[in-house]
Amino acid sequence: MSERNQLGPEGGRTAGDEAPAYGGFEIVAREDFSDQTFRLDIRHPLLAKAAQPGQFVIVIVHEHGERIPLTLADFDPVAGTITLVIQAVGKTTAEMQRNCHAGSRLLGVVGPMGAPSRVTDAKKVVCVGGGLGVAPVFPQARAFKDNGAYVIGVVGFKNKDLIFWEDKFKTACDEFIVCTDDGSAGIKGLVTEGVRAAMARHADIDEVVAIGPPVMMRACAEATRTEGIKTVVSLNPVMVDGTGMCGGCRVKVGGKIMFACVDGPDFDGHQVDFDDLMNRLKRYAEEESLAMERWSESCRQSRLTPASGPESRLPAVEPTPLAGRQDA
Numbered sequence: 001m002s003e004r005n006q007l008g009p010e011g012g013r014t015a016g017d018e019a020p021a022y023g024g025f026e027i028v029a030r031e032d033f034s035d036q037t038f039r040l041d042i043r044h045p046l047l048a049k050a051a052q053p054g055q056f057v058i059v060i061v062h063e064h065g066e067r068i069p070l071t072l073a074d075f076d077p078v079a080g081t082i083t084l085v086i087q088a089v090g091k092t093t094a095e096m097q098r099n100c101h102a103g104s105r106l107l108g109v110v111g112p113m114g115a116p117s118r119v120t121d122a123k124k125v126v127c128v129g130g131g132l133g134v135a136p137v138f139p140q141a142r143a144f145k146d147n148g149a150y151v152i153g154v155v156g157f158k159n160k161d162l163i164f165w166e167d168k169f170k171t172a173c174d175e176f177i178v179c180t181d182d183g184s185a186g187i188k189g190l191v192t193e194g195v196r197a198a199m200a201r202h203a204d205i206d207e208v209v210a211i212g213p214p215v216m217m218r219a220c221a222e223a224t225r226t227e228g229i230k231t232v233v234s235l236n237p238v239m240v241d242g243t244g245m246c247g248g249c250r251v252k253v254g255g256k257i258m259f260a261c262v263d264g265p266d267f268d269g270h271q272v273d274f275d276d277l278m279n280r281l282k283r284y285a286e287e288e289s290l291a292m293e294r295w296s297e298s299c300r301q302s303r304l305t306p307a308s309g310p311e312s313r314l315p316a317v318e319p320t321p322l323a324g325r326q327d328a
């Protein structure tokens with residue numbers, strides 16, 4: 001396969017890349033929700049046509065970049081675009097926050113990956129998004145609504161300034177509950193307060209879908225366990241290839257080993273071993289902080305060097321070591 005074919009359909013400059021690009025996928029819009037979280041719309045007509053709720057993509061920002069999984073937060077087959085909502089938590093996501101703007105390109109966007117969410121015939125569903133989790137749970141809420149379910153949306157944020165997609169999410173809901181940790185909007189407390197409020201109002205909830213940090217998904221699963229309400233969570237272990245080959249995304253569900261990238265990412269929340277998931281997420285903390293330090297240093301140096309091109313151009317960065325991530 002030629003390099004051009006591997007990289008994408010069109011020529012152009014990749015986001016933050018120092019070298020000329022031979023392909024890539026154009027970012028057509030960006031919106032910042034907070035100093036950490038932002039939305040990118042990317043032109044990718046084939047992917048937009050094939051995408052289903054619950055699926056994700058693997059993104060490679062530039063030729064030295066690592067592969068990171070990001071959930072399809074929306075997709076528009078008519079416009080030929082997909083939407084990603086990203087939280088800058090480490091080197092690659094911080095690099096995207098700095099360099100991805102409308103008009104720039106991502107070198108690789110591979111997908112849709114993972115098993116689509118099962119949109120059952122449930123009559124009443126609670127869709128719960130914690131922080132960034134609001135974005136990936138949205139397509140599921142919309143799919144349940146389109147399927148005729150009564151949808152109760154529960155979203156949780158630290159404070160009201162971090163709330164995003166409230167109006168968009170409401171379009172997929174019959175009821176909508178906002179929770180904030182500090183009480184600056186909606187119910188004061190964690191999303192579990194919203195889930196309990198929904199359970200108190202409705203004795204006939206068939207299913208809960210919860211997406212967010214593992215600790216939040218575990219709390220939601222515990223909140224519904226005694227009532228025996230089916231609870232689906234979307235797991236986010238470290239992934240490398242996203243195709244079931246490396247074993248990096250191994251999770252324990254119902255005592256069995258599963259690969260989140262192909263067997264999930266959706267699983268029965270009452271069966272997930274969340275302690276194992278959280279321990280595995282910490283495994284590469286040292287490599288992750290080293291990669292971030294190296295990248296921050298290279299950004300600092302680039303500001304000292306007289307500019308020889310566009311301001312956003314970065315010096316070459318060493319790829320984040322992936323080898324350690326592969327021996328799962």
Ligand SMILES: Cc1cc2nc3c(=O)[nH]c(=O)nc-3n(C[C@H](O)[C@H](O)[C@H](O)COP(=O)(O)OP(=O)(O)OC[C@H]3O[C@@H](n4cnc5c(N)ncnc54)[C@H](O)[C@@H]3O)c2cc1C
Nearest residue numbers: 068069070071086087090091092093236237238239281288
């Ligand atoms: C199926 C799936 C869907 C995801 N969807 C989104 C999304 O829509 N938006 C979003 O902002 N983030 C999403 N993530 C998490 C995102 O992939 C990580 O935040 C990203 O890989 C971190 O890379 P980094 O270099 O910026 O940070 P790093 O410094 O590498 O890591 C920072 C944190 O992210 C975790 N992490 C690192 N690499 C991965 C990885 N390959 N997979 C999962 N977690 C990782 C680490 O445990 C650490 O806590 C998703 C993860 C999975 C598995």
Ligand code: FES
Nearest residue numbers: 242244246247261
């Ligand atoms: S990311 Fe799932 S097996 Fe490699």
